[in-house]
Amino acid sequence: MAGSLPVSPLAPEKFPTLPVISGVTFASASAGVKYQGRDDVMLAVLQPGSAVAGVFTKSKTRAAPVLDCQAKLGGANSDGAAILVNSGNANAFTGQFGQASVKEITSAVSASLNVPEERVFTSSTGVIGEPLPHDRITAKIGELGGTLSKKGIEDAAKAIMTTDTFAKGSGATITIDSQEVQIAGIAKGSGMIAPDMATMLVYIFTDAIYEQSALQALLSGLNETSFNAITVDSDTSTSDSLLLCATGASGVDATGNADFAAALNSVMLDLAHQVVRDGEGATKFIEIQITGAVSNGEAKTHGLAIANSPLVKTAIAGEDPNWGRVVMAIGKSGAEADRDRLSISFGDVLVAEKGWVADTYREELGAAEMKKQDITMHVDLGLGSGKATVWTCDLTHQYITINADYRS
Secondary structure (H helix, E strand, O other): OOOOOOOOOOOOOOOOOOOOOOOEEEEEEOOOOOOOOOOOEEEEEEOOOOEEEEEEOOOOOOOHHHHHHHHHOOOOOOOOEEEEEEEEEOOOOOHHHHHHHHHHHHHHHHHHHOOOHHHEEEEEEEEOOOOOOHHHHHOOHHHHHHOOEOOOHHHHHHHOOOOOOOOEEEEEEEEEOOEEEEEEEEEEOOOOOOOOOOOOEEEEEEOOEOOHHHHHHHHHHHHOOOHHHEOOOOOOOOOOEEEEEEOOOOOOEOOOOHHHHHHHHHHHHHHHHHHHHOOOOOOOEEEEEEEEEOOHHHHHHHHHHHHOOHHHHHHHHOOOOOHHHHHHHHHHOOOOOOOOOOEEEEOOEEEEEOOEEOOOOOHHHHHHHHOOOEEEEEEEOOOOOEEEEEEEEOOOHHHHHHHHOOOO
């Protein structure tokens, strides 16, 4: 289905120009895993000394590539590393065949590129429950190795798409100790998106030096307010994977640097937002701000209850300012709330407060907010200082069309 859908109306105008990351090269190829006439495999190769951190799905039915990556994280950085990703088949719920496929691919990459097998990471995305035709992938490894390029990241982003309607990329350049440090990342994700790490594949690269355990801690922390704060349809994938790689090629040690952390956070947020903007069938990008909760955790619980409500999402799709559905979602979330203390705003329009519609509210004001492509909702619980922000999209007929025909 990749490439067969109209581009999301929320998509950026074009793929961004990303900084070149020294110490990593990319290649992509057409292996015919599922899709014909387009690249569906990408390879990234990292120089020796690169640190690799990652976060993954918490699904109890997670795929064989996820389990393999989790087992390999935290190893020595003295050797190089490689990442191979295929689209069209998730290699999930494939039992011992899935494990065997991962072994065949990692062994072939290791032998071809002279990278230790324990430093070869793989990801697969696509249909669940079908054996991965790994021989089609291994047959392309020589070609991939022969076409590696520092400038191949955009083609790599396109190769990992499934129901995505546009390739997703983001980058940043910062200065540390008078020297430039680069960050560049790509992502895929459109449907089956819900926080639990968050349902997608993401690969972020930097030329900074960063100690591995510290890199892992940084990634895990930033993940909670970026990829773990988005939802398209409340469904969590078997294949969520986010790898963050620091090649060290710049010679600049960014370990613990606040400016680097801020830049990485901006890249992660941008990619996370692009995934929501490409939500299957999406026509609205929605930011939900929760304040006044008992704790930050309870604020996030309320936010996700609103973001995952089909009634809220369909009302927004129909441009109906139905604030009663927001009240419903808050009430069912399980987090603490007091009907007579909460207030609800759509954009700058105060809609409800003190257990009732606001005296100043007029339906036409709320309707005007709902007609915007980017919509902000603010709920204050009036209970404490807890706050959180989550992002989602609307739910349209097109979502049903895409997923009803997904395996066809």
